[in-house]
Amino acid sequence: MPFSSIPPEIWLLVKDAIPPSDMRTHVCFYQASPRFAALYDSLADPDAFWEDVCTMCAIARFPDEHPSVRTWKAIAMECVDVDGFCAGSSKHPCGEVLLERNRAMIREAALRIHKARNSDAAAPLETNKLLRRDFYGDLAPEADKTLHPLCARSYATFPGVTQCLVDGDWGRELRKGKLQSDYAITVHDVLRAVQEDMEEPLRVGELWEYLEDHEHCALHALSYRGVRGTLDRLRTLSDVLQTCYVKDTRVVDNTHLDGGRHSIMFYLK
Numbered sequence: 001m002p003f004s005s006i007p008p009e010i011w012l013l014v015k016d017a018i019p020p021s022d023m024r025t026h027v028c029f030y031q032a033s034p035r036f037a038a039l040y041d042s043l044a045d046p047d048a049f050w051e052d053v054c055t056m057c058a059i060a061r062f063p064d065e066h067p068s069v070r071t072w073k074a075i076a077m078e079c080v081d082v083d084g085f086c087a088g089s090s091k092h093p094c095g096e097v098l099l100e101r102n103r104a105m106i107r108e109a110a111l112r113i114h115k116a117r118n119s120d121a122a123a124p125l126e127t128n129k130l131l132r133r134d135f136y137g138d139l140a141p142e143a144d145k146t147l148h149p150l151c152a153r154s155y156a157t158f159p160g161v162t163q164c165l166v167d168g169d170w171g172r173e174l175r176k177g178k179l180q181s182d183y184a185i186t187v188h189d190v191l192r193a194v195q196e197d198m199e200e201p202l203r204v205g206e207l208w209e210y211l212e213d214h215e216h217c218a219l220h221a222l223s224y225r226g227v228r229g230t231l232d233r234l235r236t237l238s239d240v241l242q243t244c245y246v247k248d249t250r251v252v253d254n255t256h257l258d259g260g261r262h263s264i265m266f267y268l269k
Helices: 008-017 023-032 034-041 046-056 072-083 095-119 141-147 149-153 187-195 204-213 215-233 237-243
Strands: 163-168 178-180 246-253 262-268
Touching (some): 023 034, 023 095, 034 046, 095 149, 163 187, 215 237
Antiparallel strands (some): 163 178
16 A cells, blocks of 8 residues: 555554654654644644643753743754754763653652652652763753753753752852742753852852861862862862762752742762
8 A cells, every 4th residue: 555545544543652752753753744743733732742742751841931932842843853862871861761761750750749648748859860960160051952952951850840949068059049930940940050150259158168068078189289279279169069079969848948949959079
């Protein structure tokens, strides 16, 4: 039977057989032929379908993206076209490896929520492992938005939250650490908040607090730089993160406090 003579009902069955969370296959099927694209575009609310696909893969909008300007379909297409077939690595995943990890984290979060409801306890949140990166001066969230949209758009926490505070045990509060969005906070949102303060000079009190909390890093630096060399080296948050690296990120629940919110905490080695 010629390809063109296969009735649309058959192709509709093929489309419906694709798991709703399989973003790559849906995008590729959509782009394969105008006939296939019509199966999606003829839905009652086509963009609601693509929103569900993105949500099941823990892919979110950025706070400044209005639905009237950038559709969920456009977001899904960009993620797959640019980043969907990236090989990546275990340390810096992308492509299907990252999508599958996001889907797994969504499933685990749903299970935690279910268990918490049965025990009348708050469900714990997990941070995205993409936040646990080395800050060797290569923090470039704005570039990542274009070059690695899957990473940039991935939820920062599982389940996702629409507001949080970004903080760390590095001796200072971030100027733009309070994040809020109509959608789930993304990895890009969190890393951008850190980047905003990377080159801000540390005050004496902030430097002292950092040295007190991370004496082992300071002693290591003192052992071969001396006091003057160490203090000269520790002038900004960027210097701190290159001296005492990020060991872990965790979510601290401060929602029980007046005006409190979840905090994404960076812990240094």
